[in-house]
Every structure is written in structure tokens, then in C-alpha cells.
Amino acid sequence: MESNAAVLTGEHFITGNEACAEGALAAGCRFFAGYPITPSTEVAEHLSKRLPQVGGTFIQMEDELASMNAILGASWAGMKTMTATSGPGFSLMMENLGLGVMLETPCVLVNIQRGGPSTGLPTLVGQGDMMQARWGSHGPYEIIALSPSSPQEIFDFTIKAFNLSEQFRVPTLVMSDEVVGHMTEKVTVPAPEDIKLTYRKTPKVPPEEYLPYEADEDLVPAMALAGQGYGMHVTGLTHDRKGYPVISEEAQIELVERLVYKIRKNRDKIIEYREEECEGADVIVCAYGISARTCLLPIGMAREEGIKVGLLKLIVVWPFPEEHIDQLAEGVKGFVVPEINYGQISLEVERCAHGKAKVIHVPHAGGGIHDPTKVLEAIRRAAK
Amino acid sequence: MIERHPMDQLLREDRIPHIWCSGCGLGTSLTAFISAIQASGVPLDKISVVSGIGCTGRVAGYVKLDSFHTTHGRAIPFAVGLHLANPSLKVVVFSGDGDLIAIGGNHFIHSARRNLDLTIICVNNFNYGMTGGQGGPTTPIGAKTTTTPYGNFEFPFNIPHLAAASGATYVARWTALDARRLKKSIQEAFLKRGFSVVEIISPCPTLFGRFNRQGTGLDILNSYRENTVIQHGADPAKVAIEPDGKIIVGKFVDIERPTFLDLVNEGLKGKVEVSYEKPQPEEVTVPSADE
Amino acid sequence: MDEPSTAEKSRFWRKPLDADELQIPKGKVHIIKERCKGCGFCVEYCPRDVLEISEEFNSKGYHYPFTANPDACVSCGLCDLLCPEFAIYSELIEPEEVEKGGK
Numbered sequence: 167m168e169s170n171a172a173v174l175t176g177e178h179f180i181t182g183n184e185a186c187a188e189g190a191l192a193a194g195c196r197f198f199a200g201y202p203i204t205p206s207t208e209v210a211e212h213l214s215k216r217l218p219q220v221g222g223t224f225i226q227m228e229d230e231l232a233s234m235n236a237i238l239g240a241s242w243a244g245m246k247t248m249t250a251t252s253g254p255g256f257s258l259m260m261e262n263l264g265l266g267v268m269l270e271t272p273c274v275l276v277n278i279q280r281g282g283p284s285t286g287l288p289t290l291v292g293q294g295d296m297m298q299a300r301w302g303s304h305g306p307y308e309i310i311a312l313s314p315s316s317p318q319e320i321f322d323f324t325i326k327a328f329n330l331s332e333q334f335r336v337p338t339l340v341m342s343d344e345v346v347g348h349m350t351e352k353v354t355v356p357a358p359e360d361i362k363l364t365y366r367k368t369p370k371v372p373p374e375e376y377l378p379y380e381a382d383e384d385l386v387p388a389m390a391l392a393g394q395g396y397g398m399h400v401t402g403l404t405h406d407r408k409g410y411p412v413i414s415e416e417a418q419i420e421l422v423e424r425l426v427y428k429i430r431k432n433r434d435k436i437i438e439y440r441e442e443e444c445e446g447a448d449v450i451v452c453a454y455g456i457s458a459r460t461c462l463l464p465i466g467m468a469r470e471e472g473i474k475v476g477l478l479k480l481i482v483v484w485p486f487p488e489e490h491i492d493q494l495a496e497g498v499k500g501f502v503v504p505e506i507n508y509g510q511i512s513l514e515v516e517r518c519a520h521g522k523a524k525v526i527h528v529p530h531a532g533g534g535i536h537d538p539t540k541v542l543e544a545i546r547r548a549a550k
Numbered sequence: 551m552i553e554r555h556p557m558d559q560l561l562r563e564d565r566i567p568h569i570w571c572s573g574c575g576l577g578t579s580l581t582a583f584i585s586a587i588q589a590s591g592v593p594l595d596k597i598s599v600v601s602g603i604g605c606t607g608r609v610a611g612y613v614k615l616d617s618f619h620t621t622h623g624r625a626i627p628f629a630v631g632l633h634l635a636n637p638s639l640k641v642v643v644f645s646g647d648g649d650l651i652a653i654g655g656n657h658f659i660h661s662a663r664r665n666l667d668l669t670i671i672c673v674n675n676f677n678y679g680m681t682g683g684q685g686g687p688t689t690p691i692g693a694k695t696t697t698t699p700y701g702n703f704e705f706p707f708n709i710p711h712l713a714a715a716s717g718a719t720y721v722a723r724w725t726a727l728d729a730r731r732l733k734k735s736i737q738e739a740f741l742k743r744g745f746s747v748v749e750i751i752s753p754c755p756t757l758f759g760r761f762n763r764q765g766t767g768l769d770i771l772n773s774y775r776e777n778t779v780i781q782h783g784a785d786p787a788k789v790a791i792e793p794d795g796k797i798i799v800g801k802f803v804d805i806e807r808p809t810f811l812d813l814v815n816e817g818l819k820g821k822v823e824v825s826y827e828k829p830q831p832e833e834v835t836v837p838s839a840d841e
Numbered sequence: 842m843d844e845p846s847t848a849e850k851s852r853f854w855r856k857p858l859d860a861d862e863l864q865i866p867k868g869k870v871h872i873i874k875e876r877c878k879g880c881g882f883c884v885e886y887c888p889r890d891v892l893e894i895s896e897e898f899n900s901k902g903y904h905y906p907f908t909a910n911p912d913a914c915v916s917c918g919l920c921d922l923l924c925p926e927f928a929i930y931s932e933l934i935e936p937e938e939v940e941k942g943g944k
Contacts, residue, residue, distance in 0.1 A: 197635050199627075218814075218822045223634045228660040232627035235620065239600070239631025242618065243639065247631070265621050392616040392632055393639045395595040399562070399611055401619035410565065411611060411619070553873040555927040567926055572878035572903065577925020585922065727886075729922035768881045 172220040173358040182346040183208035183250075185317040185353045186276055187216060189324030190248050192355065194363055195274070196222035197247040199236035201229055201255060204288040205344040206278035209250035230255035234262040237273045242400075244391040246328055246365075250276040252344075253286060256295055256302070264303035265402045266337035267425065270379070270387065272366050274327045276340040278347040279455075279506075281532030291344040292532035293455055293506035297513075299339050300484045306422055308429035310436055311339035311484040313454040317351045323481070329364040330436060334428060335386050341483060343506070345456040345535060373397060378409040379421070385428040429485055437487045444476030449548040450494055451502045452515050454480040456535060461504050464541035473549045483511065491518035500548030504528035504536050524548060560584045560594070562614050569608060573759075573767015575726030575752030579673050580609055582729050582750075583644065586736035598641045600629040602654060605679040606646035623653030626661050629668050637667070637811055642740065647674040648686040651707055655687070662716035662745045664810040669740045670718075670747045672709060675754035683757030690793040694761040708790035709749045714803045719744035721786060721803035725751040725774040728799065735801060744809050751797055868916025868931040870908045876928035879903035883920040883929050889913040892920070 172191045180188070187209050190198070198217060200210040210226065217224040223240075227233040230251055237247035251259060256277045266273060281287025282294045295302075299311045310330050314320040320342055331338035367388040369376050378398045381387045390396035403411035404418045429436065444450055449468070453461050458479040468475045478494070480487070491514075495501070500523050503512035512527035519525055526544045530536050554563070561584070570576045587597060594615060601610035603622035610617035620628045629641045643650070650658050650672050661668060677695050678684040685695040685702050688709065692701045713721045720742045724732040732750060739746035753759055753770035764770050774797065781789075782800040789798040808816070857863065870891060877899060884892045884906050893909040906929070908914070916933040924930075 197631070199631065218818050223814075225630070225634060227627060227630075228656050231624060232630070232657050232660070235624040235627035236631035236634075238620075239618070239628035239633075240635035241631070243632045243635035245635040247635070262621055262624060265624075269618075391636075392598045392618075393596055393636055397594075397614050397616060399617045399619070401611065402621055403619065410562075553871070555873060555876075555930055556921070557927055561927060567876050567878070567928075570925065573880040573882075574925060577927070578882070578923055581922055581924065581927065727923075729919070733922065766881070768885055771882060772885070 173361065174355050175357045176355060178353045178355065179350060180317060180353055181208065181348055181350050182314075182317040182320045182342060183278065183348065184212050185321040186250070186324050186340065186342070186347070187212040188353070188355060189321035190274070190328070191216060191220060192321070192358070192361055193246065193325040193328035195246045195248045195328065196220065197237065197240040197245040198222070198249065199225050199227045199233045199240070199247070200249045201227055201233050201251065203230075203252045203255045205280055205347050206250040206252050206276065208347070209276060209278070230258040231262060234259040234266070234275070238262065238266050238269065238271045241271045241273045242392050246272070246332070248274040248276065250278065252278050252280045252288070253282045253292070253295055254284070256298065260302040261304075263337055264305060264307065267303065267307045267309065268402050269400050270335040270389070270425075271337065272331040272335055273337050274324065274331055274340060275337055276324070276342065279341065279343040287533050289344065290533040291456060291506060291535065293343055293457065294510070294532060296341060296483060296505070296507065296510040299341050306426060308336075308426050309339065309484055310334065310336060310429065310482065311341050313341045313480060313483045314346060315455055315458045315479070316346060317349060317353045320346055321353050321355065325361060325363075329362070332364045332366045333386070334432065334436070335366060335389060336429065339484075341455065343455050369396065377407040379405065379407045381424060381428075385424050385431060433485050436482055437485060437490075438481040439487055439490070440479040440481060442477040442479070443474075444478060444494065446474060446497070447476035448474045448499045449502060449545050450476045450478050450498050451504065451541070451545065452478045452480065452491070452511070453504055454483055454511065457504045457506060460535040460538070461541050464538040464545060467538070467542050468545040471546075473545060475545055480511070486514045486518070488518045491515055492520060495519035495522040498523050499550070500524040500526060502526050502528060502541065502544045502548050504530070504541050504544070506530040506532050506535070557581065557584050557588075560588065560614050562612055565612055568612055570605060571756045573753060573755040573770070574605070575675070575750065575767070576605060576609070576673060578726045578729055579671070579732070579750045579752060580612060582733040583671060583736055584613070586733045586740060589733075590737050590740055592640050592740070596639055598629075598632055598639050600625045600632065600641060600643050602645040602649035603680070604646040604649045605675070606644065606673040607649060607680070609644045623649055624657065625649065626654055626657040626668070626670070630661060630666055633666060633668060634811070640669070640740065642669045642671065644671045645673075646679070647672060647676070647688045647709070648678045651709060651712070652687045659712065659716040662713055662718040662747070665717055665719060665745050665807050666810045667743050668745055670745070671736065671750065672747060673750045673752050674709065675752045675758055677754060677758040679754050679757055683754075683761060690791065692793055693758070695758065696761075706791070708786070710747070710786040710789050710802050713747040714786040717745065717807070718747045718803065719805050719807050720746035720801075722747070722801040723749040723751065723789065723799045725778055725797060725799060726753065727771045727774040728778070738801075738804075742804075744807060751791075751799070864936055866915050866936070867912075867934045868914040869934055870911065870914055870920065870929065870931050872905055872907070873928045874899045874905045876926045877903050877905035878926050879905065880925060882923045882925070886923055887920060888917060889915060
């Protein structure tokens, strides 16, 4: 694949990590700052080779904190930026993920999840960072996170993540996992003209009239870049529309409400899922990431037993499709949520079902994918 | 009639007077910085200032340039991102001793090692001022701070030594009193290609100075007058600030080394098909520093 | 040729040949009183002893300086640089307004 083209149109047989890197390039990413961590290292390694070929910049920083900040800085200079990590590095990036949210900086953070907690299982799968993706940084905020289940999806969803990030000026997460990252499958890369890309809103007024945090109807402000002569000041402190820090309740309410509703108000443009045979189903399996594939076998077996099972595959995990779960809960007997953790997204499903349907969580500590018989048993229990 | 100061064009006058205490050296450091960049001739649009958290970190909020007030210790990696994404920007990191050397220490040494083309201005007031005067990596032995009530038990960092040993190509130290030489030094550091570090010894009369009976800001400046020794070219390893000793100031290191981007451009030649010549900062002639 | 002044007599062991053309600049000090925080740097370090702390104070209670010897100012600019508050600066008075001979 020696080429200086950013978009390698055609069919490839590549790993998820490589597909993620190619997806970033196809999305227009030209800056990557990262730190090696299994099982995400291949994303960095692949980009270290490819970014110079397309005129981009790769730098391996001294740690994950530096990586997160470098991608924020590079975004403020106008580039589309990305970093990739796994559990321990994800934790390190949290404070500065908050800075990205507060400064409203577009960037993409890929987490190829592994067994945790702590150093855990560096080379084996986990899905235990899903709540951390939502709540990992301190303070009230909203975030966008996608969860791919295959190399093709990680390619597509990385492009989606860049687009959402630019559109809503918020750091966007790609919550993948080690199995998807390391599996090799066919990935079809479209022609560049078939890939729709978004770039952040640029200011329409001259510098004297520009307010860095004056938002439009969609609650997203236009973003000036360093070096364009706007002389703006941006800070992680609570600030007013000029960007100046203001330590007051009023400023906090005005700012933080907008940051939260920027995502909430635009949920219909962000939330995405795929449904299979959910119409009239008695049981719906709600899954994401690799678990959305490993549950296909038990679903098939359950259908053979006569149980009407549907699959709700989450593409965008955060913001969570609350209204949809609530709606589905009206008609089903139960939800089954297999995930490689001890109950994270299942808590959301339970919350949003509002007691109208039972929610059965199928846990897994990590290190492997679900045993199909356990998921099948859960489906049977849900159908009762 | 609103009275304006000649430097107001580079200040966010709607935020002046600033929050720093009476007698604090930060105002003087900022003044030296502003006059240095005015004299440098670099177009103001191309200058970005990145700061961290702390009293010094508030500098970003007062300069009328693209300025970024980031998280504690992480000003340097943010600046690295800005610089690499747009090498035509001149990026200055303006932060304090605790921010740059304690929590940000890792980023400081690695960016110096890589010789990234950044200018670092480190204001050293020997404590963590913003949070009330705690001990920090530069607090002298035996000094009193709120977290060293029995006197500091730790050896402090010698910042010029740390910078030089990590690979910085310009290292200087001045006190806030020596404003003219400080301004000239900042100008040199700013225009020089490579990782430049200027340490500014600054009074903190409200906290460190008070806890250690140093008197007012003026008394501290007077003590600089008594105790400062200029030694250009001194060995950075030997300029540690001893308690009750002389403060050695001057330009310690001014060498040439290829920058990170020089090495990248050189190394990629012939290996990638895409021409990898990123825009270099425009050549600026250094005007005579004695106006 | 004029008689060398006392100052010149003490500073030079002989009179410089260009003493006639020598013009010591003159400056005017401007003080932005509301910005001053009374640190005293300018008063202490003015090389010409132009300034002294005033009895008056601004709305924050700080005593700002005043020009006790305004004619001594040579617009060296040290107060501009040293002042932490951007509260004082000197303005160079054009040479045409200054007497020749360095008075």
C-alpha cells in the first residue's frame, strides 16, 4: 500500500487498527499525536508511515497527556487531528478531554478497549470504558462516542467521528475494542468524491466583531484559528462569549448549559443505530462493538427455537438513544445487553426502559468474547 | 478621556488593571515580553501565546494576541500541536515554575530534547502563588511555604541546568528588575530557531516573600540589585540559586542545533513522494535591540 | 564655546569636542493613576529621581507617584519597562523644543 494518496480507493484486507488509520486519512486528518499502548499501537504505527506520505504530521509524544493536548493545539491551528489509545491512556487523557470540551475543539480520540481495570489484559478484549467515555472527565458535559464492530465499520465510523466532531465542535470518541482492532477483514474504501466531509464553521465577521463563543441557532459557535488575525483568547476557565474568564454563577449557567444542549438539542442529527427484526419482537438484544457481532449466533439459535428476537446495534453510543429504548420497551418483554463488562450500557437501557421491560445484562470480565450459550440463556429468560 | 499606555495596543485593556498583586514581578515580565515582541518585527497575527495554570498562567488573558489558557502543566504540548500544525506561527509558552517544571516537567524536557521551535518564558517565584503559596520544585531549601511549615526539605531544580541538559538551544535567566536586559533576552529567544528558555526570577511579596520575611516587592527587587551577578556563558550546572547566595543571571546557552522540523524535513527527503516542505517561519531581520 | 557646566566638569576630565551638539533628551512622564498599585518600583529606580510617592491615592487606595522633578526626565523609558501595571510611561519631547547644550 505504498502510495501518497490519502484515500486508497479499492478493496483491502486489513486489520481494524489499520482501517481506523485509513479512515482518519480519508476524513482529512493530517495530524496525529499519540503514545504506544497495546492494542492501539498499530494505529500510530500505520499513521507514522502514512501521514508524511500525504503531507501530514505524526509525532509520538512523551505520554498520553501530551498527546491529548497536542491534538487540541493542532486543531486550533486548523488541522483535523486524532489520537489513539487504550484503557490506561484513556484515563490519562480525561482531564484534557475536558479541556477539549470546554474550548470546543474538534478532534477524535480512539480507544481500542482492552481488559481492565488498571494494566489488566493489554492484548485481550474488553468493553469496560463505555461509562468512562461518557463521564470520564470531571464536570457536567456531553460527549459523542461511536462503537464500530468490524474493520469496515471502524473505517466508516472514524470518518463519521471526524464529521460529527467538526460539526459540533466537540471531541468525539471512537470506542472500539481489541478484537475489532486486531481482526483482519475486507474493507472497501470509496472514491474521495463519494466521501462526505465536514469542516468546522468559520467566522463570517471581521476580527473586531468576532466573539469566539457566540453561538448560532444550533448552539455551535464559529471557530477562528490561530494565525488568522482574530487575536482571540480561549481558556479552560468558565468564560463569556468573548472568551474571557468569568468566575460567576451566571457565566457558568450560560456556558455550561449551552455546551450540554449543543449535543442534546441536536440528538436527532447525531444518534444512529441499526435495527434488525425489532418490529413485533419479544426480545431485543441491544449491543455494540464486537458484542454486536458475537450475539448474532445466539440470536439465530433463539429464532430457531421460535423466539422473536430483534437486534438493536448501537452505532452512536453517546448520546444514548433514550427515546428509542423507551419506545421499544413498550412492545417487548425484555432487553438483553451482552457487553464485556459488569454492566455499563445495560444500566442505560434499564434506565430508559422505565420498568416497562426487563433488562438482562450478560456480563463478561474481559479477555474473550461472550459464550453464545450464555447469551442464548439470557434471551430465553427475557422471553418469558 | 481614557488614558492609554503605549503598550495598550497589545493588551486587552478591558481587563487592565490585572489581578496580580502590588509588587508582583509578573507585570514587569509581561511588559518586557510585550516590548520584546513589538521590537522583534514579527507580524502580531502570527504570534500565539499559550499558558498554563497559575498566576503566570493568567498572562495569556492579558495579551491581545491569539492566546490559549490551557490546563495545568500542559501548555507546552498544546504549543507543540499549534506549532507543528502551522509552522509559520511563532508560539510562545508563558508559564510559571510549578506549571512548567513540576506537573509539566515531562513535557518541558522532551520538547527541549526535540528542539522544537518554541519560546518558553518561565517565571520563577519559588512557590505556587495562585493556590496560596505552596512549596514547589524551585522552593529553596529551608524556605517556608504553606506546605513546608517546618522549612522545605527538598533540593530545588536549577532550571537553566535542566533546560540545557535536555537540549534547549537558548537558555537565559534574568530577574524582573533587569527589565531592559530581560526584554533584549526575550527578543533574542523569540527570534531564535529552536527551543529557547528564559527564566525570570520574580518577587512574590504576598506569599513566598511574606512567609520568608523578604519584605515588599520593592525590597525584593532591591535584594536582586544587591545579589545579582551577570555571568554570560556561565556553566548552567553551576548557576543553582543558593539560599542567601548570589543569583547568577545572564545568557548561559546560545547554540545552534537542527530543530525537530529540520530533522523531519531532512529525513523525509527522498523517502516520501509528496514534497514535504512545510512553510517555514518568515525570515525576520533582528533590529538593533538598543532602540 | 560656553563654559562647561558644573555637571559636565565633574563628569568629563575634558570637555567632549561635540558638547555643543550633544543633546540630552527630555521626556514627559504620564501616570495613569487608576492603574497604579503603589509598588514603588518606578520611584526607586528612576535614574534621574524624577518621581516621588504622592500623598493622594486612587479609588483602590493606592498612592501613585507624581513627578517631583519633571525637568530631570530624559525619557530613558525605564519606568515604562519596570512598571508592572502599565500605569506610567515617558514621552520623548521633540529635540526642537529642547535647548542646545544639554541643559
